[in-house]
Amino acid sequence: HGATTSVDGRVVSSSPWHDQGQVDVLPLLNKAKSPMHMNLSLAKAFQGGSSLHLCATLPAKARVSVHLLPLQVHFAPRKVIRVAYSFHTTNDPTSFGLVLNLVSKDEIVLRGWPSSQMTSSPLSQITSSSLSPLIGRAKHTRAYAPVSETTSPNGWITRVYQLGGALWDGHVIKGVSVFGVNLSDERTEDWSVHVGQVVVCPVAADMPTLSQMSPVITAVQIDPSTATLTWTVPSTVQYTHVFQEMLTCHDELVWVGRTNHSRWQLPSKAKSDTTFVLQPVHWTGAVGRPQRVTIVLGGADDPSSFRQT
Structure with missing residues (x-):
């Protein structure tokens, strides 16, 4: 249901609606120990009538995260997993990202390019073998940049990642988390983001370009x-x-x-x-x-x- 209807973030109907036949897959919102607040919002939507609103008041340099939903996706040898998410925020877009939590306790951090290093390919040029570049690492963490990051005229940002290779062969994704960070070194900030879509799926080997999906x-x-x-x-x-x-x-x-x-x-x-x-x-x-x-x-x-x- 919703107060409006949106298609790719564009409002196509301003009439309130309720239809059980159009129920989308949404995360189960349970109690979590986190300073981040989550609620389903009718104020903005990427598809349909609602989005997941996340907000927090963050001290300088603070980082906050919360578990979003469970998964069970395997990294198969010589296969690529595509992850995409769409979000809307008035904060710096680099302050938000996704984390894939693995059974092995490792984490795959999916964040945006810093503004000064932004590099993105048109979706039509992304092949099934295109992999996201590694932009950071720690003992149990690897951070990747998107193979594509686009911003729609109405402000929705969509990031697309492609993950795979020998490093992750055999690993299992057990869940998805989201994080927010205060990029300021000095002041407390109110942080807020609407998440409209999250996709995690294997990519077929015979799929030459993203456009053919x-x-x-x-x-x-x-x-x-x-x-x-x-x-x-x-x-x-x-x-x-x-x-x-x-x-x-x-x-x-x-x-x-x-x-x-x-x-x-x-x-x-x-x-x-x-x-x-x-x-x-x-x-x-x-x-x-x-x-x-x-x-x-x-x-x-x-x-x-x-x-x-």
Whole structure:
């Protein structure tokens, strides 16, 4: 549920909503001994209607962390694990990051590049063999920078990491933690961040670029018996956003909903041709190529009364 609906951090609907069919996977919020406070917030969302809000008042140079959720992900030989997270903050973005907690007691720290060293590749150029650079180490800790860090026009930052190699072969990730740090040497600061998305997944060996994780919609057709638009997507698709083209001076796309199934009920009282844009979302968070479908006025009960563009 939410007070608004967001797609990739962009608010597409300002109407409050509640739908049990659109429940996303969220961390279990339990008691934890930490000065960091956590709550589900409806004020900002990256996907859907809510985000996880983290905040703390940190003395100079202080660092705070808290366990977010349990996992069980194995580092297999010659395999790469991709980690991505999206967040929004008014503090310095380098003050926030993720930690992968391993069964071996080792920690993999995933933080951003310092502003003076920022280097990032376009997602389309990242291959399955691209690994995040090591930027720090201690006895049981390794720190990595992202292979890609992007900031959306609405302020959401997405960092993508790729981890693997002989160092981690056989290790098991048992959980994910988040941390915040006060970068000031002198003063206490109020620290706050909204976490919109966290993804941890293996990368297929035959996946040449990150862009190819984007799912594709195929076999779009109308079911005349139910006046329903149907399509086919890979099993890796979590849900599909449905937009409608509005013939205004801006030819704007209006979000009309999302579905966990590969179908959408057509309007029964259309007065003109209607164009929908379907956009699937992968379980990894990757957004697929938009598929534009025009329903030609003449009756949804006529299976030939549509065209796909």
